[in-house]
Amino acid sequence: MELRHLRYFIAVAEELNLTRAAEKLFIAQPPLTRQIRQLEEELEVQLFIRKPRGLELTQGGLYFLQQARNIMDKLEASVEGTRQIAQLRKTIFAIGFVPSVFYGQLPLMVRRLRRNKNLEIVLHELKTQEQIEALRSGKIDIGFGRVHIEDPDVEQEVLFNEPLIAALPASHPLTRQMPTMQQLAEVPMVAFPAGAGPNFSDIALGLFHRRGLKVQVIQQVNDLQTALSLVASDMGFALVPEQVKKLQREGVDFVPVADDNLTIPVIASRRRGENPNAAMRLVNTILIELVENRLSGRYP
Structure with missing residues (x-):
């Protein structure tokens, strides 16, 4: 063959x-x-x-x-890495991420990694399931997502649990209070991402279902930015991780939800059983510090 x-x-x-x-x-x-x-x-x-x-x-x-796709992805990553190493004499370190984690401390980690002149940092926007496949093929070295996925070749670590908040149209009456899940269930919902699970949309809808609440999903979209655009257009609300409020999107108000235990994890995914190289050890050291900052309240 x-x-x-x-x-x-x-x-x-x-x-x-x-x-x-x-x-x-x-x-x-x-x-x-x-x-x-x-x-x-x-x-x-x-x-x-x-x-x-x-x-x-x-x-x-x-x-x-x-x-076959895994083999070709791994080959492509190997060829590209070889070319870049030959040209730059740097270690290639690839990071996969879902967009919602990039509004928190991940940019700080990337900025610190880029200070190391021996590293070339490559970023790939990938859903959590895609990150698992990319780890297995060697396309990325670490992934940051939101969803637990069982895979024998990948280990996942919950870095911290992040509160979920409601993104509502700025003119909506519920922006003047801390709405409950029951109140939100009466408003049309914009869910993201669209497509097969497991994904953030499954988690968000599950929070309503476990409370015995039915929610009307008016639109499913592929990404956070589109979801917020629809919220700003007064189509409905969206549940989003707390870090997203840093966007300060015009026409959208971010409001805490009154219900307790409304959180979603930030998860780091790595290849299982792999001895960490110098780049991964540096990433792990930075992560420990950033997670401590988050848990201690020094970073929102």
Whole structure:
């Protein structure tokens, strides 16, 4: 098996059409068909179900697609890291993050890391599930997210639990008080991110469901900035981590919620069982200080 087999397979799996995949790869369709058949023969597994209007991945094909993407991501990260090290003679340290943690102390950590002339810091905006996959492939070295995800190759550490607050339209009556969850449940909700869980949206909605409250989700969006734009447009409210109030978004008021135990974790994800190199030891040292600042109230 060669790398071209993986590239060809991924293209066909994404297009589910041999003609479109061949055009994407700039090759003719018959050689592509032969390469896919050779791959299936070598694996002794049927990867695709041939149908009159295209292809469908088998269960084996779905699993192999995930593995093939991991291999290609790891190869890409290795090639890019090698090039940068050769050019800069620096250690590449890649960080994955969900946007909501970047309004807190993470920029301080990045700024301190960048002072080290031997480090090249690379940032990737990734959902927590994407961070797990990126850690496994070697694309990132550490991830900062909000969701617990069980994975045998990744360990997660809760750095601290952060209060959740309500982002409400500035003109809304509930901005004049500390609303309860029951009061918020009567207002349309903007949830984020959209897409398959587990994600922040699942956590936020779960807080209502566990209290026996039904909430009307008026819109699901992919990112925090869009959610706040919809709040500013008076479409509804959003639950957001406390650090987000640093944005001071026009047309949006950030209000504490009256209910107790309304928190969400900030979670660091690392590869399990890996001996920390010098860069990771520096990151861990900075994290200990920043978390202590947070817990002691020296940083909101």
